[in-house]
Amino acid sequence: MSDASRDPAGGRALAVLVFGAAVIGLAPILVRLSDAGPAAIGFWRVGFALPLLGLLALKSDGGVGPPNRFALAAGLAFACDLGFWHYSIHFTSVANATVLTNLTPVVVTATAWIFLKQRPAKLFVAAVALAVAGAWMMAVGRGAHAAGANPPLGDALALTTAFWYALYFLAISAARRSTGATRVMFWSSLASAPALLVAALALGEPIFPSGPGGWAALVGLGVMHVAGQGSIAWALGRLPPATASVVVLIQPVVAAILGWLLFAEALGPIQALGGAMALAGVVLAQAASRKSRPAG
Template identity: 65%
Template sequence: MSDATPRWRAIAALLFGACVIGVSPILFRLADTGPAAAAFWRLFFAVPLLLAMTWRTEGGPGRPTGLGAIAGVMFAGDLIFWHYGIQLTTVAKATVLSNLTPVVVTLFAWIFLRERPRLQFLAAVALAVGGAWTMALAKGSGAAGINEPLGDLLSAATAFWYALYMLAIGAGRRTTSAGRLMVWSSIVGAPIMLVAALMLGEQILPLSLGGWAACVGLGLTHVFGQGAIAWALGRLPTSTASVVVLVQPIVAGLLGWLLFAEALGPLQGLGAAIALSGVVLAQWATRPRAQPSTPNT
């Protein structure tokens, strides 16, 4: 890992990864399997490509790492809790609660990683999360969830799981490449999701060629989306990265509008603009401080 990588490249990789991951809800809708089963296929199809990439660039995946395994467990929890949370409560409430991730990451990074945020960054977190919440709250149209209290709890836990995943990847990137972390986190996470799908009695195999194509697409979004995010986490503070990935629900909303005619209302557009403003402010607030020049003596 090179510390000489320009900051703009890390930001660009992070934005690219968030945009790619924003496609995954569309593919999940097209995959005719159970929620945990779709998450399993996502990692199942990602692992061979990740292995091929690490063999080509690094001579292999190396030995399993503890942080890679932890990241795999956390990511499995993230996908399973979110998929089932969104089934039990309303889509809007599930989206709102899962967008607590930047708050959780910022608190953990501040307390445990000593990444002390500036006041401007805390304001950016509030702005970005508020915008994402506004966009999510504007989606719903009155339908009640099957079991809203349980769904709300699972959705809130989603933010916690993904925050721990990002923190594990961020810590692991200090000593391990993004490719190797992605390999081992995916190898660990896949069987957890398969066991969960079997225990919950889900439909495991896609029922159509389109469903299989969507599952393969989920694998590609994992490799290139989460892979880009993992790479950027080696070059940016974890708290900063957690705010930038709020671009993800905005991308998903725009794709839903384009592909499924799910029109974006004025309040949703306002929320997207506010969230993007928070992302921009977060980058400004975390820019490297200028070093004072010392006069020649």
């Protein structure tokens, strides 16, 4: 994940970003298979990832280096993101929790426009609208038949997660201007771990899984964190955050398909159409970003 060379066309960065988003689509499945508390699962996810991230930083950057303030801020945002999201997965369907969380492009695009002066092209705004509309259709397509113990609460938690995920995206993007991807991931994960553990203890959650299957799922989450979020962090050093936030809408499509295959959370025609619209929005966003690269 070295930053020795830049990718002006963004082709390689886009491919890595798509890969990372697809890998992260496995996360809600592994969360469902883990039998610890929601915040505790987040703690184990980043905890198992830290040794791997340290080794990668040593290999690519010569070590973890000093902490980056934006990476630390990203870690705190990510702790909130995981905590809210994991609770949403417990209360609503995998598809709903993942799709509503990934309404992040609205927040990221608006913030990048207002504060970072990254004015989006009209075609890009249209692509965001199409992708978000598709994501929303996937979430509401179940109607009264939504899976989960308390779908309205789970959906509300997932919507809140979108705000934290947007802050995470913007902080990672800022950190990547001066720091390598593995270092950023190490320090952000290190900042996330104690916050998640404190939250799990304060909420009285079970910290340890009860069986080997739960431990296997937690280790899988750690590996997925390194491969998925690491790829996204690397790509954020080469792509505008608004563009990247739209591309990761591939994640809920992957999660919805896996939820259908593994948990019998069937996709109705409205959800299928929504998934197609979300993917079309991603493709359109990339076409728009190639025609007019945002300044800065």
